Amino acid sequence: HNYLGAYSNILSRAGYKEYYFIDGFASTGFCKSKQTSKTIRGSATLALTVNPPFSKYFFIELDDDKIKELENLRPLFPKLNFEIFQGDCNIEIVKVLQKIADNNPLLALLDPQAGDLYWDTIQKISKKNKAELLINFPFGMAINRYMPLEDGKDIDSEMREKLNKIFGVEVWEPIYRERKKGTITPSQAREKYLDIYLIGLKQLGFKYYTVKNLKNSKNVHIYYLIFATHHRKGLEKIKDNFVEGEPERETLFFKQDIINAVYNEFAGSQKISLDIVLEKMLTGKNIYRVQDFKDALIQLEKDKKLIRINPRPRCRSFNDTDLFKII
Ligand SMILES: C[S@@+](CC[C@H](N)C(=O)[O-])C[C@H]1O[C@@H](n2cnc3c(N)ncnc32)[C@H](O)[C@@H]1O
Structure with missing residues:
Protein backbone atom coordinates (compact mmCIF):
# COMPACT_ATOMS: atom_id res chain seq x y z
CA HIS A 1 0.00 0.00 0.00
CA ASN A 2 2.89 2.24 0.86
CA TYR A 3 4.42 1.95 -2.58
CA LEU A 4 1.13 2.38 -4.37
CA GLY A 5 0.22 5.40 -2.27
CA ALA A 6 3.66 6.92 -2.72
CA TYR A 7 3.44 6.39 -6.45
CA SER A 8 0.04 8.00 -6.79
CA ASN A 9 1.10 10.91 -4.62
CA ILE A 10 4.23 11.56 -6.62
CA LEU A 11 2.35 11.60 -9.90
CA SER A 12 -0.45 13.79 -8.71
CA ARG A 13 2.02 16.26 -7.22
CA ALA A 14 3.95 16.23 -10.48
CA GLY A 15 0.74 17.48 -12.08
CA TYR A 16 -0.32 14.35 -13.94
CA LYS A 17 -4.08 14.18 -14.37
CA GLU A 18 -4.25 10.70 -15.87
CA TYR A 19 -2.35 7.77 -14.50
CA TYR A 20 -3.29 4.15 -14.48
CA PHE A 21 -2.96 1.07 -12.37
CA ILE A 22 -2.78 -2.42 -13.82
CA ASP A 23 -3.02 -5.41 -11.50
CA GLY A 24 -2.06 -8.33 -13.75
CA PHE A 25 -2.81 -11.07 -11.20
CA ALA A 26 -5.47 -9.34 -9.20
CA SER A 27 -7.05 -12.14 -7.14
CA THR A 28 -10.17 -11.02 -5.21
CA GLY A 29 -9.21 -7.80 -3.50
CA PHE A 30 -8.83 -9.61 -0.20
CA CYS A 31 -6.54 -12.27 1.17
CA LYS A 32 -5.92 -14.17 4.37
CA SER A 33 -3.05 -13.08 6.56
CA LYS A 34 -0.66 -16.00 7.04
CA GLN A 35 0.15 -14.92 10.59
CA THR A 36 -3.30 -14.20 11.97
CA SER A 37 -5.51 -15.91 9.33
CA LYS A 38 -7.64 -12.76 9.37
CA THR A 39 -8.94 -11.37 6.09
CA ILE A 40 -6.84 -8.45 4.97
CA ARG A 41 -6.90 -6.20 1.95
CA GLY A 42 -5.26 -7.55 -1.18
CA SER A 43 -3.53 -5.54 -3.87
CA ALA A 44 -6.73 -4.58 -5.70
CA THR A 45 -8.42 -3.01 -2.67
CA LEU A 46 -5.15 -1.53 -1.50
CA ALA A 47 -4.80 0.20 -4.84
CA LEU A 48 -8.44 1.31 -4.84
CA THR A 49 -7.98 3.00 -1.47
CA VAL A 50 -4.86 5.03 -2.21
CA ASN A 51 -5.24 8.75 -1.94
CA PRO A 52 -5.42 10.33 -4.46
CA PRO A 53 -6.81 7.41 -6.46
CA PHE A 54 -5.55 6.36 -9.88
CA SER A 55 -7.54 7.72 -12.84
CA LYS A 56 -8.36 4.22 -13.89
CA TYR A 57 -7.75 0.67 -12.72
CA PHE A 58 -7.38 -2.46 -14.83
CA PHE A 59 -7.66 -5.80 -13.07
CA ILE A 60 -6.76 -9.07 -14.77
CA GLU A 61 -7.57 -12.41 -13.17
CA LEU A 62 -7.78 -15.93 -14.56
CA ASP A 63 -10.10 -17.55 -12.08
CA ASP A 64 -13.93 -17.35 -12.51
CA ASP A 65 -14.79 -17.14 -8.83
CA LYS A 66 -12.20 -14.50 -8.16
CA ILE A 67 -13.53 -12.44 -11.04
CA LYS A 68 -16.96 -12.49 -9.37
CA GLU A 69 -15.44 -11.24 -6.15
CA LEU A 70 -13.66 -8.48 -8.02
CA GLU A 71 -17.00 -7.47 -9.54
CA ASN A 72 -18.36 -7.25 -5.99
CA LEU A 73 -15.91 -4.44 -5.31
CA ARG A 74 -17.79 -2.07 -7.61
CA PRO A 75 -20.44 -0.95 -5.10
CA LEU A 76 -17.72 -0.37 -2.52
CA PHE A 77 -15.94 2.08 -4.82
CA PRO A 78 -18.74 3.67 -6.85
CA LYS A 79 -16.70 6.72 -7.80
CA LEU A 80 -13.69 4.85 -9.13
CA ASN A 81 -13.21 3.82 -12.68
CA PHE A 82 -12.18 0.22 -13.14
CA GLU A 83 -12.28 -2.50 -15.74
CA ILE A 84 -11.95 -6.19 -15.06
CA PHE A 85 -10.51 -8.63 -17.58
CA GLN A 86 -10.93 -12.34 -17.21
CA GLY A 87 -8.14 -14.46 -18.62
CA ASP A 88 -4.44 -15.02 -18.74
CA CYS A 89 -2.52 -11.84 -17.93
CA ASN A 90 0.01 -12.68 -20.62
CA ILE A 91 -2.76 -12.43 -23.20
CA GLU A 92 -5.17 -9.89 -21.69
CA ILE A 93 -2.37 -7.38 -21.21
CA VAL A 94 -2.56 -6.52 -24.91
CA LYS A 95 -6.18 -5.37 -24.56
CA VAL A 96 -5.36 -3.37 -21.45
CA LEU A 97 -2.39 -1.62 -23.01
CA GLN A 98 -4.49 -0.64 -26.02
CA LYS A 99 -6.65 1.40 -23.67
CA ILE A 100 -3.77 3.48 -22.37
CA ALA A 101 -2.22 6.33 -24.35
CA ASP A 102 1.50 5.84 -24.95
CA ASN A 103 2.51 8.83 -22.88
CA ASN A 104 0.33 8.31 -19.83
CA PRO A 105 2.04 7.06 -16.70
CA LEU A 106 1.04 3.62 -15.53
CA LEU A 107 2.02 1.33 -12.73
CA ALA A 108 1.77 -2.37 -13.46
CA LEU A 109 1.70 -4.68 -10.48
CA LEU A 110 2.64 -8.20 -11.53
CA ASP A 111 2.18 -10.54 -8.61
CA PRO A 112 1.92 -14.01 -10.12
CA GLN A 113 1.15 -17.12 -8.15
CA ALA A 114 3.78 -19.34 -9.67
CA GLY A 115 5.64 -19.12 -12.94
CA ASP A 116 2.67 -17.45 -14.61
CA LEU A 117 4.33 -14.20 -15.57
CA TYR A 118 6.06 -14.41 -18.93
CA TRP A 119 8.85 -12.15 -20.06
CA ASP A 120 6.96 -11.34 -23.19
CA THR A 121 4.35 -9.54 -21.07
CA ILE A 122 6.97 -7.31 -19.46
CA GLN A 123 8.31 -6.60 -22.92
CA LYS A 124 4.87 -5.47 -24.08
CA ILE A 125 4.45 -3.17 -21.09
CA SER A 126 7.92 -1.72 -21.66
CA LYS A 127 6.70 -0.16 -24.91
CA LYS A 128 4.85 2.42 -22.85
CA ASN A 129 7.41 5.08 -22.14
CA LYS A 130 5.97 6.02 -18.76
CA ALA A 131 5.30 2.51 -17.54
CA GLU A 132 6.64 1.54 -14.15
CA LEU A 133 6.67 -1.97 -12.82
CA LEU A 134 6.21 -3.56 -9.46
CA ILE A 135 7.05 -7.20 -9.94
CA ASN A 136 6.94 -10.02 -7.49
CA PHE A 137 9.65 -12.38 -8.68
CA PRO A 138 8.59 -15.46 -6.76
CA PHE A 139 11.75 -17.42 -7.02
CA GLY A 140 11.73 -19.09 -3.63
CA MET A 141 8.02 -19.81 -3.84
CA ALA A 142 7.54 -20.95 -7.36
CA ILE A 143 10.16 -20.80 -10.03
CA ASN A 144 12.49 -23.21 -8.26
CA ARG A 145 9.77 -25.85 -8.56
CA TYR A 146 10.61 -26.09 -12.25
CA MET A 147 14.24 -26.76 -11.39
CA PRO A 148 14.52 -30.16 -9.70
CA LEU A 149 17.75 -30.71 -7.83
CA GLU A 150 17.27 -34.30 -6.64
CA ASP A 151 19.59 -36.97 -8.06
CA GLY A 152 18.07 -38.74 -11.02
CA LYS A 153 15.66 -35.88 -11.74
CA ASP A 154 16.18 -33.32 -14.43
CA ILE A 155 14.29 -30.63 -16.26
CA ASP A 156 11.79 -32.00 -18.75
CA SER A 157 10.82 -30.26 -21.97
CA GLU A 158 7.71 -28.72 -20.42
CA MET A 159 9.72 -27.18 -17.59
CA ARG A 160 12.32 -25.92 -20.03
CA GLU A 161 9.67 -24.25 -22.14
CA LYS A 162 8.13 -22.68 -19.05
CA LEU A 163 11.47 -21.35 -17.80
CA ASN A 164 12.27 -19.92 -21.21
CA LYS A 165 8.96 -18.09 -21.15
CA ILE A 166 9.57 -16.79 -17.63
CA PHE A 167 13.08 -15.51 -18.31
CA GLY A 168 12.68 -14.74 -22.01
CA VAL A 169 16.15 -16.20 -22.58
CA GLU A 170 17.86 -19.53 -21.99
CA VAL A 171 20.71 -18.31 -19.81
CA TRP A 172 19.05 -19.69 -16.67
CA GLU A 173 20.21 -23.17 -17.64
CA PRO A 174 23.96 -22.87 -16.93
CA ILE A 175 23.05 -21.50 -13.48
CA TYR A 176 20.73 -24.44 -12.89
CA ARG A 177 23.50 -26.84 -13.96
CA GLU A 178 25.96 -25.25 -11.54
CA ARG A 179 23.44 -25.40 -8.75
CA LYS A 180 22.68 -29.04 -9.49
CA LYS A 181 26.39 -29.89 -9.38
CA GLY A 182 26.59 -28.07 -6.08
CA THR A 183 29.23 -25.60 -7.23
CA ILE A 184 27.06 -22.66 -6.15
CA THR A 185 24.85 -22.26 -3.09
CA PRO A 186 21.07 -21.78 -3.25
CA SER A 187 21.39 -18.09 -2.47
CA GLN A 188 24.12 -17.58 -5.08
CA ALA A 189 21.92 -19.27 -7.66
CA ARG A 190 18.96 -17.12 -6.63
CA GLU A 191 21.01 -13.94 -7.02
CA LYS A 192 22.11 -15.05 -10.48
CA TYR A 193 18.55 -15.76 -11.58
CA LEU A 194 17.56 -12.37 -10.25
CA ASP A 195 20.39 -10.80 -12.24
CA ILE A 196 19.08 -12.33 -15.47
CA TYR A 197 15.82 -10.60 -14.75
CA LEU A 198 17.42 -7.28 -13.89
CA ILE A 199 19.66 -7.30 -16.96
CA GLY A 200 16.60 -8.07 -19.06
CA LEU A 201 14.70 -5.15 -17.52
CA LYS A 202 17.59 -2.84 -18.28
CA GLN A 203 17.64 -3.99 -21.89
CA LEU A 204 13.95 -3.15 -22.14
CA GLY A 205 14.68 0.41 -21.04
CA PHE A 206 13.86 -0.08 -17.35
CA LYS A 207 17.27 1.29 -16.46
CA TYR A 208 16.33 2.34 -12.96
CA TYR A 209 15.34 -0.34 -10.54
CA THR A 210 15.44 -1.39 -6.94
CA VAL A 211 14.89 -4.77 -5.34
CA LYS A 212 13.59 -5.81 -1.97
CA ASN A 213 14.43 -9.26 -0.69
CA LEU A 214 11.33 -10.27 1.24
CA LYS A 215 11.88 -12.78 3.98
CA ASN A 216 9.62 -14.65 6.35
CA SER A 217 9.77 -14.39 10.14
CA LYS A 218 12.58 -16.98 10.14
CA ASN A 219 14.63 -14.73 7.86
CA VAL A 220 14.23 -17.10 4.90
CA HIS A 221 13.87 -15.61 1.44
CA ILE A 222 10.31 -15.78 0.04
CA TYR A 223 10.35 -13.50 -2.97
CA TYR A 224 11.95 -10.47 -4.53
CA LEU A 225 9.93 -7.34 -5.06
CA ILE A 226 11.30 -5.35 -7.97
CA PHE A 227 10.40 -1.78 -8.86
CA ALA A 228 11.57 -0.70 -12.30
CA THR A 229 11.15 2.47 -14.30
CA HIS A 230 12.47 4.23 -17.38
CA HIS A 231 13.00 7.44 -15.40
CA ARG A 232 15.36 8.14 -12.56
CA LYS A 233 12.99 10.54 -10.85
CA GLY A 234 10.54 7.66 -10.54
CA LEU A 235 13.11 5.59 -8.72
CA GLU A 236 14.28 8.43 -6.48
CA LYS A 237 11.02 8.67 -4.59
CA ILE A 238 10.07 5.03 -4.51
CA LYS A 239 13.48 3.99 -3.28
CA ASP A 240 12.91 5.80 0.02
CA ASN A 241 9.95 3.51 0.60
CA PHE A 242 11.74 0.40 -0.57
CA VAL A 243 14.77 0.68 1.67
CA GLU A 244 13.01 1.98 4.76
CA GLY A 245 13.46 -0.36 7.70
CA GLU A 246 16.12 -2.50 6.00
CA PRO A 247 18.11 -3.89 8.93
CA GLU A 248 21.39 -3.41 7.06
CA ARG A 249 20.81 0.32 7.10
C1 LIG B 1 -0.42 -14.22 -5.73
S1 LIG B 1 -2.05 -14.03 -6.26
C2 LIG B 1 -2.23 -12.31 -6.36
C3 LIG B 1 -2.52 -11.70 -5.03
C4 LIG B 1 -2.88 -10.25 -5.10
N1 LIG B 1 -1.80 -9.44 -5.64
C5 LIG B 1 -3.27 -9.75 -3.73
O1 LIG B 1 -2.50 -8.98 -3.11
O2 LIG B 1 -4.35 -10.10 -3.28
C6 LIG B 1 -2.02 -14.52 -7.93
C7 LIG B 1 -3.36 -14.51 -8.63
O3 LIG B 1 -3.13 -14.71 -10.02
C8 LIG B 1 -4.16 -15.52 -10.55
N2 LIG B 1 -3.58 -16.11 -11.77
C9 LIG B 1 -2.84 -17.24 -11.91
N3 LIG B 1 -2.42 -17.37 -13.17
C10 LIG B 1 -2.87 -16.28 -13.84
C11 LIG B 1 -2.72 -15.82 -15.17
N4 LIG B 1 -2.02 -16.50 -16.06
N5 LIG B 1 -3.29 -14.65 -15.51
C12 LIG B 1 -3.99 -13.93 -14.60
N6 LIG B 1 -4.17 -14.32 -13.33
C13 LIG B 1 -3.61 -15.48 -12.95
C14 LIG B 1 -4.49 -16.48 -9.45
O4 LIG B 1 -5.82 -16.95 -9.59
C15 LIG B 1 -4.31 -15.60 -8.21
O5 LIG B 1 -5.54 -15.01 -7.85
Whole structure:
Protein backbone atom coordinates (compact mmCIF):
# COMPACT_ATOMS: atom_id res chain seq x y z
CA HIS A 1 0.00 0.00 0.00
CA ASN A 2 2.89 2.24 0.86
CA TYR A 3 4.42 1.95 -2.58
CA LEU A 4 1.13 2.38 -4.37
CA GLY A 5 0.22 5.40 -2.27
CA ALA A 6 3.66 6.92 -2.72
CA TYR A 7 3.44 6.39 -6.45
CA SER A 8 0.04 8.00 -6.79
CA ASN A 9 1.10 10.91 -4.62
CA ILE A 10 4.23 11.56 -6.62
CA LEU A 11 2.35 11.60 -9.90
CA SER A 12 -0.45 13.79 -8.71
CA ARG A 13 2.02 16.26 -7.22
CA ALA A 14 3.95 16.23 -10.48
CA GLY A 15 0.74 17.48 -12.08
CA TYR A 16 -0.32 14.35 -13.94
CA LYS A 17 -4.08 14.18 -14.37
CA GLU A 18 -4.25 10.70 -15.87
CA TYR A 19 -2.35 7.77 -14.50
CA TYR A 20 -3.29 4.15 -14.48
CA PHE A 21 -2.96 1.07 -12.37
CA ILE A 22 -2.78 -2.42 -13.82
CA ASP A 23 -3.02 -5.41 -11.50
CA GLY A 24 -2.06 -8.33 -13.75
CA PHE A 25 -2.81 -11.07 -11.20
CA ALA A 26 -5.47 -9.34 -9.20
CA SER A 27 -7.05 -12.14 -7.14
CA THR A 28 -10.17 -11.02 -5.21
CA GLY A 29 -9.21 -7.80 -3.50
CA PHE A 30 -8.83 -9.61 -0.20
CA CYS A 31 -6.54 -12.27 1.17
CA LYS A 32 -5.92 -14.17 4.37
CA SER A 33 -3.05 -13.08 6.56
CA LYS A 34 -0.66 -16.00 7.04
CA GLN A 35 0.15 -14.92 10.59
CA THR A 36 -3.30 -14.20 11.97
CA SER A 37 -5.51 -15.91 9.33
CA LYS A 38 -7.64 -12.76 9.37
CA THR A 39 -8.94 -11.37 6.09
CA ILE A 40 -6.84 -8.45 4.97
CA ARG A 41 -6.90 -6.20 1.95
CA GLY A 42 -5.26 -7.55 -1.18
CA SER A 43 -3.53 -5.54 -3.87
CA ALA A 44 -6.73 -4.58 -5.70
CA THR A 45 -8.42 -3.01 -2.67
CA LEU A 46 -5.15 -1.53 -1.50
CA ALA A 47 -4.80 0.20 -4.84
CA LEU A 48 -8.44 1.31 -4.84
CA THR A 49 -7.98 3.00 -1.47
CA VAL A 50 -4.86 5.03 -2.21
CA ASN A 51 -5.24 8.75 -1.94
CA PRO A 52 -5.42 10.33 -4.46
CA PRO A 53 -6.81 7.41 -6.46
CA PHE A 54 -5.55 6.36 -9.88
CA SER A 55 -7.54 7.72 -12.84
CA LYS A 56 -8.36 4.22 -13.89
CA TYR A 57 -7.75 0.67 -12.72
CA PHE A 58 -7.38 -2.46 -14.83
CA PHE A 59 -7.66 -5.80 -13.07
CA ILE A 60 -6.76 -9.07 -14.77
CA GLU A 61 -7.57 -12.41 -13.17
CA LEU A 62 -7.78 -15.93 -14.56
CA ASP A 63 -10.10 -17.55 -12.08
CA ASP A 64 -13.93 -17.35 -12.51
CA ASP A 65 -14.79 -17.14 -8.83
CA LYS A 66 -12.20 -14.50 -8.16
CA ILE A 67 -13.53 -12.44 -11.04
CA LYS A 68 -16.96 -12.49 -9.37
CA GLU A 69 -15.44 -11.24 -6.15
CA LEU A 70 -13.66 -8.48 -8.02
CA GLU A 71 -17.00 -7.47 -9.54
CA ASN A 72 -18.36 -7.25 -5.99
CA LEU A 73 -15.91 -4.44 -5.31
CA ARG A 74 -17.79 -2.07 -7.61
CA PRO A 75 -20.44 -0.95 -5.10
CA LEU A 76 -17.72 -0.37 -2.52
CA PHE A 77 -15.94 2.08 -4.82
CA PRO A 78 -18.74 3.67 -6.85
CA LYS A 79 -16.70 6.72 -7.80
CA LEU A 80 -13.69 4.85 -9.13
CA ASN A 81 -13.21 3.82 -12.68
CA PHE A 82 -12.18 0.22 -13.14
CA GLU A 83 -12.28 -2.50 -15.74
CA ILE A 84 -11.95 -6.19 -15.06
CA PHE A 85 -10.51 -8.63 -17.58
CA GLN A 86 -10.93 -12.34 -17.21
CA GLY A 87 -8.14 -14.46 -18.62
CA ASP A 88 -4.44 -15.02 -18.74
CA CYS A 89 -2.52 -11.84 -17.93
CA ASN A 90 0.01 -12.68 -20.62
CA ILE A 91 -2.76 -12.43 -23.20
CA GLU A 92 -5.17 -9.89 -21.69
CA ILE A 93 -2.37 -7.38 -21.21
CA VAL A 94 -2.56 -6.52 -24.91
CA LYS A 95 -6.18 -5.37 -24.56
CA VAL A 96 -5.36 -3.37 -21.45
CA LEU A 97 -2.39 -1.62 -23.01
CA GLN A 98 -4.49 -0.64 -26.02
CA LYS A 99 -6.65 1.40 -23.67
CA ILE A 100 -3.77 3.48 -22.37
CA ALA A 101 -2.22 6.33 -24.35
CA ASP A 102 1.50 5.84 -24.95
CA ASN A 103 2.51 8.83 -22.88
CA ASN A 104 0.33 8.31 -19.83
CA PRO A 105 2.04 7.06 -16.70
CA LEU A 106 1.04 3.62 -15.53
CA LEU A 107 2.02 1.33 -12.73
CA ALA A 108 1.77 -2.37 -13.46
CA LEU A 109 1.70 -4.68 -10.48
CA LEU A 110 2.64 -8.20 -11.53
CA ASP A 111 2.18 -10.54 -8.61
CA PRO A 112 1.92 -14.01 -10.12
CA GLN A 113 1.15 -17.12 -8.15
CA ALA A 114 3.78 -19.34 -9.67
CA GLY A 115 5.64 -19.12 -12.94
CA ASP A 116 2.67 -17.45 -14.61
CA LEU A 117 4.33 -14.20 -15.57
CA TYR A 118 6.06 -14.41 -18.93
CA TRP A 119 8.85 -12.15 -20.06
CA ASP A 120 6.96 -11.34 -23.19
CA THR A 121 4.35 -9.54 -21.07
CA ILE A 122 6.97 -7.31 -19.46
CA GLN A 123 8.31 -6.60 -22.92
CA LYS A 124 4.87 -5.47 -24.08
CA ILE A 125 4.45 -3.17 -21.09
CA SER A 126 7.92 -1.72 -21.66
CA LYS A 127 6.70 -0.16 -24.91
CA LYS A 128 4.85 2.42 -22.85
CA ASN A 129 7.41 5.08 -22.14
CA LYS A 130 5.97 6.02 -18.76
CA ALA A 131 5.30 2.51 -17.54
CA GLU A 132 6.64 1.54 -14.15
CA LEU A 133 6.67 -1.97 -12.82
CA LEU A 134 6.21 -3.56 -9.46
CA ILE A 135 7.05 -7.20 -9.94
CA ASN A 136 6.94 -10.02 -7.49
CA PHE A 137 9.65 -12.38 -8.68
CA PRO A 138 8.59 -15.46 -6.76
CA PHE A 139 11.75 -17.42 -7.02
CA GLY A 140 11.73 -19.09 -3.63
CA MET A 141 8.02 -19.81 -3.84
CA ALA A 142 7.54 -20.95 -7.36
CA ILE A 143 10.16 -20.80 -10.03
CA ASN A 144 12.49 -23.21 -8.26
CA ARG A 145 9.77 -25.85 -8.56
CA TYR A 146 10.61 -26.09 -12.25
CA MET A 147 14.24 -26.76 -11.39
CA PRO A 148 14.52 -30.16 -9.70
CA LEU A 149 17.75 -30.71 -7.83
CA GLU A 150 17.27 -34.30 -6.64
CA ASP A 151 19.59 -36.97 -8.06
CA GLY A 152 18.07 -38.74 -11.02
CA LYS A 153 15.66 -35.88 -11.74
CA ASP A 154 16.18 -33.32 -14.43
CA ILE A 155 14.29 -30.63 -16.26
CA ASP A 156 11.79 -32.00 -18.75
CA SER A 157 10.82 -30.26 -21.97
CA GLU A 158 7.71 -28.72 -20.42
CA MET A 159 9.72 -27.18 -17.59
CA ARG A 160 12.32 -25.92 -20.03
CA GLU A 161 9.67 -24.25 -22.14
CA LYS A 162 8.13 -22.68 -19.05
CA LEU A 163 11.47 -21.35 -17.80
CA ASN A 164 12.27 -19.92 -21.21
CA LYS A 165 8.96 -18.09 -21.15
CA ILE A 166 9.57 -16.79 -17.63
CA PHE A 167 13.08 -15.51 -18.31
CA GLY A 168 12.68 -14.74 -22.01
CA VAL A 169 16.15 -16.20 -22.58
CA GLU A 170 17.86 -19.53 -21.99
CA VAL A 171 20.71 -18.31 -19.81
CA TRP A 172 19.05 -19.69 -16.67
CA GLU A 173 20.21 -23.17 -17.64
CA PRO A 174 23.96 -22.87 -16.93
CA ILE A 175 23.05 -21.50 -13.48
CA TYR A 176 20.73 -24.44 -12.89
CA ARG A 177 23.50 -26.84 -13.96
CA GLU A 178 25.96 -25.25 -11.54
CA ARG A 179 23.44 -25.40 -8.75
CA LYS A 180 22.68 -29.04 -9.49
CA LYS A 181 26.39 -29.89 -9.38
CA GLY A 182 26.59 -28.07 -6.08
CA THR A 183 29.23 -25.60 -7.23
CA ILE A 184 27.06 -22.66 -6.15
CA THR A 185 24.85 -22.26 -3.09
CA PRO A 186 21.07 -21.78 -3.25
CA SER A 187 21.39 -18.09 -2.47
CA GLN A 188 24.12 -17.58 -5.08
CA ALA A 189 21.92 -19.27 -7.66
CA ARG A 190 18.96 -17.12 -6.63
CA GLU A 191 21.01 -13.94 -7.02
CA LYS A 192 22.11 -15.05 -10.48
CA TYR A 193 18.55 -15.76 -11.58
CA LEU A 194 17.56 -12.37 -10.25
CA ASP A 195 20.39 -10.80 -12.24
CA ILE A 196 19.08 -12.33 -15.47
CA TYR A 197 15.82 -10.60 -14.75
CA LEU A 198 17.42 -7.28 -13.89
CA ILE A 199 19.66 -7.30 -16.96
CA GLY A 200 16.60 -8.07 -19.06
CA LEU A 201 14.70 -5.15 -17.52
CA LYS A 202 17.59 -2.84 -18.28
CA GLN A 203 17.64 -3.99 -21.89
CA LEU A 204 13.95 -3.15 -22.14
CA GLY A 205 14.68 0.41 -21.04
CA PHE A 206 13.86 -0.08 -17.35
CA LYS A 207 17.27 1.29 -16.46
CA TYR A 208 16.33 2.34 -12.96
CA TYR A 209 15.34 -0.34 -10.54
CA THR A 210 15.44 -1.39 -6.94
CA VAL A 211 14.89 -4.77 -5.34
CA LYS A 212 13.59 -5.81 -1.97
CA ASN A 213 14.43 -9.26 -0.69
CA LEU A 214 11.33 -10.27 1.24
CA LYS A 215 11.88 -12.78 3.98
CA ASN A 216 9.62 -14.65 6.35
CA SER A 217 9.77 -14.39 10.14
CA LYS A 218 12.58 -16.98 10.14
CA ASN A 219 14.63 -14.73 7.86
CA VAL A 220 14.23 -17.10 4.90
CA HIS A 221 13.87 -15.61 1.44
CA ILE A 222 10.31 -15.78 0.04
CA TYR A 223 10.35 -13.50 -2.97
CA TYR A 224 11.95 -10.47 -4.53
CA LEU A 225 9.93 -7.34 -5.06
CA ILE A 226 11.30 -5.35 -7.97
CA PHE A 227 10.40 -1.78 -8.86
CA ALA A 228 11.57 -0.70 -12.30
CA THR A 229 11.15 2.47 -14.30
CA HIS A 230 12.47 4.23 -17.38
CA HIS A 231 13.00 7.44 -15.40
CA ARG A 232 15.36 8.14 -12.56
CA LYS A 233 12.99 10.54 -10.85
CA GLY A 234 10.54 7.66 -10.54
CA LEU A 235 13.11 5.59 -8.72
CA GLU A 236 14.28 8.43 -6.48
CA LYS A 237 11.02 8.67 -4.59
CA ILE A 238 10.07 5.03 -4.51
CA LYS A 239 13.48 3.99 -3.28
CA ASP A 240 12.91 5.80 0.02
CA ASN A 241 9.95 3.51 0.60
CA PHE A 242 11.74 0.40 -0.57
CA VAL A 243 14.77 0.68 1.67
CA GLU A 244 13.01 1.98 4.76
CA GLY A 245 13.46 -0.36 7.70
CA GLU A 246 16.12 -2.50 6.00
CA PRO A 247 18.11 -3.89 8.93
CA GLU A 248 21.39 -3.41 7.06
CA ARG A 249 20.81 0.32 7.10
CA GLU A 250 21.10 0.23 10.88
CA THR A 251 24.52 -1.41 10.92
CA LEU A 252 27.61 0.41 12.12
CA PHE A 253 29.25 0.29 8.72
CA PHE A 254 26.37 1.49 6.62
CA LYS A 255 27.42 5.14 6.33
CA GLN A 256 31.08 4.33 5.73
CA ASP A 257 30.15 1.70 3.13
CA ILE A 258 28.35 4.18 0.92
CA ILE A 259 31.16 6.74 1.31
CA ASN A 260 33.63 4.07 0.20
CA ALA A 261 31.38 2.98 -2.64
CA VAL A 262 31.11 6.53 -4.00
CA TYR A 263 34.83 7.09 -3.53
CA ASN A 264 35.78 3.86 -5.28
CA GLU A 265 33.47 4.56 -8.17
CA PHE A 266 34.63 8.13 -8.78
CA ALA A 267 38.16 8.53 -7.37
CA GLY A 268 40.20 10.45 -9.91
CA SER A 269 37.12 11.89 -11.66
CA GLN A 270 37.62 15.54 -12.47
CA LYS A 271 34.14 16.87 -13.08
CA ILE A 272 31.22 15.14 -11.49
CA SER A 273 28.00 16.12 -9.80
CA LEU A 274 25.33 14.62 -7.58
CA ASP A 275 23.35 14.05 -10.76
CA ILE A 276 26.15 11.92 -12.20
CA VAL A 277 26.54 10.00 -8.94
CA LEU A 278 22.82 9.23 -8.77
CA GLU A 279 22.66 8.31 -12.43
CA LYS A 280 25.31 5.69 -11.90
CA MET A 281 24.65 4.45 -8.39
CA LEU A 282 21.02 4.84 -7.38
CA THR A 283 19.84 1.98 -9.54
CA GLY A 284 20.61 -1.60 -8.60
CA LYS A 285 20.32 -3.96 -5.68
CA ASN A 286 21.89 -1.57 -3.16
CA ILE A 287 19.86 -0.06 -0.32
CA TYR A 288 21.08 3.53 -0.69
CA ARG A 289 18.63 6.36 -1.11
CA VAL A 290 19.19 9.83 -2.53
CA GLN A 291 19.79 11.40 0.88
CA ASP A 292 22.49 8.81 1.63
CA PHE A 293 24.43 9.94 -1.44
CA LYS A 294 24.07 13.59 -0.44
CA ASP A 295 25.36 12.77 3.05
CA ALA A 296 28.25 10.77 1.60
CA LEU A 297 29.34 13.74 -0.53
CA ILE A 298 29.26 16.05 2.49
CA GLN A 299 31.44 13.60 4.40
CA LEU A 300 33.86 13.19 1.50
CA GLU A 301 34.25 16.97 1.41
CA LYS A 302 34.94 17.02 5.16
CA ASP A 303 37.51 14.27 4.65
CA LYS A 304 39.12 16.44 1.96
CA LYS A 305 38.56 13.81 -0.69
CA LEU A 306 36.07 15.94 -2.56
CA ILE A 307 36.95 19.38 -3.95
CA ARG A 308 34.27 21.66 -5.30
CA ILE A 309 34.94 23.26 -8.66
CA ASN A 310 32.76 26.33 -8.12
CA PRO A 311 32.20 26.49 -4.36
CA ARG A 312 29.06 28.32 -3.28
CA PRO A 313 29.65 30.48 -0.19
CA ARG A 314 28.74 28.82 3.11
CA CYS A 315 27.10 25.91 1.37
CA ARG A 316 27.59 22.42 2.75
CA SER A 317 24.94 20.62 0.76
CA PHE A 318 25.02 19.55 -2.88
CA ASN A 319 22.42 20.29 -5.49
CA ASP A 320 22.11 18.19 -8.64
CA THR A 321 24.54 20.22 -10.71
CA ASP A 322 27.23 21.48 -8.28
CA LEU A 323 30.47 20.30 -9.85
CA PHE A 324 33.30 18.69 -7.92
CA LYS A 325 36.19 16.32 -8.28
CA ILE A 326 37.14 13.39 -6.14
CA ILE A 327 40.81 12.93 -5.33
C1 LIG B 1 -0.42 -14.22 -5.73
S1 LIG B 1 -2.05 -14.03 -6.26
C2 LIG B 1 -2.23 -12.31 -6.36
C3 LIG B 1 -2.52 -11.70 -5.03
C4 LIG B 1 -2.88 -10.25 -5.10
N1 LIG B 1 -1.80 -9.44 -5.64
C5 LIG B 1 -3.27 -9.75 -3.73
O1 LIG B 1 -2.50 -8.98 -3.11
O2 LIG B 1 -4.35 -10.10 -3.28
C6 LIG B 1 -2.02 -14.52 -7.93
C7 LIG B 1 -3.36 -14.51 -8.63
O3 LIG B 1 -3.13 -14.71 -10.02
C8 LIG B 1 -4.16 -15.52 -10.55
N2 LIG B 1 -3.58 -16.11 -11.77
C9 LIG B 1 -2.84 -17.24 -11.91
N3 LIG B 1 -2.42 -17.37 -13.17
C10 LIG B 1 -2.87 -16.28 -13.84
C11 LIG B 1 -2.72 -15.82 -15.17
N4 LIG B 1 -2.02 -16.50 -16.06
N5 LIG B 1 -3.29 -14.65 -15.51
C12 LIG B 1 -3.99 -13.93 -14.60
N6 LIG B 1 -4.17 -14.32 -13.33
C13 LIG B 1 -3.61 -15.48 -12.95
C14 LIG B 1 -4.49 -16.48 -9.45
O4 LIG B 1 -5.82 -16.95 -9.59
C15 LIG B 1 -4.31 -15.60 -8.21
O5 LIG B 1 -5.54 -15.01 -7.85
